[in-house]
Amino acid sequence: MMNRKALLIFSITLFFVMGIEAQTSNKKFTLNMKTLIQEANSIGTNYDEFVVIGSKFERIGNVETKEWLPYYYAAYCYSMKALRTSKESENLANKADKLLDMALQRGGNRCEILCLKSYAATARLLLDPQHNWMTEGKKII
Template sequence: MKKYLLTFALSMMSLTAFAQTDYETIMSERITKLEACKSLDDFQILANDFDRIGRKETKQWQPSYYAAFAYIQKGRMLMREGKMTELSTQANSAEKYLEQAEAIAGKDNSEIHLLKKMAFSLKMMENPAERYMTDGMKAMEELKKAESLDPSNPRVALIKAEDTYFTPEQYGGSKTKGLEQFKTALEKFNAFKPKTAVDPNWGKAEAEYFLSQTSSK
């Protein structure tokens, strides 16, 4: 009987390990595609993929996180294309998934708070003059929260550098200071190791891009 129970327990452990490996494989494939997205449709397709994974893997926060990230990246692409009236729609979709991720991971997750910051920033950019004191302030609060929870988070440093770099000098921004912050972000990326294969690990290429543009001039 004991031998049977031991064999059963080992079998269950093997199945669990297989399921976890399968989950990480599927997620890793989608994450790689997300990092290589070049169109609005690609971002939407992957957001839908992560949604389906999240409905199956109800105890994992990463699928909802990446669904939110896909919507945020879609919004940032729309912003670059000058389609400002569509930003809040993408941000609202991202916030729905961030609520789901937070319900699983808890309220003290730096990565989730950083995406909340990015979602509020998208809303603000739809109409900066009207929304700076509302969504803009909320974005700053979320950034501070993300940094306080994990000062070593390189993505926090990256987004801070972006904000400084792209904000006009009359409003406190500075390209010079932004580049220094990109250097700090890159140092943090070089020291960073994600906890699992599917935890957030994006952003290093962006920091390298800004610094390479400077060195090439």
């Protein structure tokens, strides 16, 4: 009888502690996401910051394995930088596409992801419109 009571108390305590830990983790995730989104919205003309913030979103996505939004916002940051530079825009657009595919695998909103994929395709199209129209044009429309 005593063992059952001890087991019950232990189980309830363990369940309670796990619940608190999950809430704490979720609060940290939400706070980090809000902070980074605010940073991304206030970049101004320093477009190199998009890559820095994008990598932070990517790291959050690697830790939070059930969340799709970090990869979505990382792809957004990389796409914004790709649209504003010609040196590394193809690599950034490819990286954004890969992250968006991962976000889709995690159950992300298909419409939003496809819209953002068109940003990456536009960045590749702008590199050489005459040659890239056949492959990237259909992704934009």
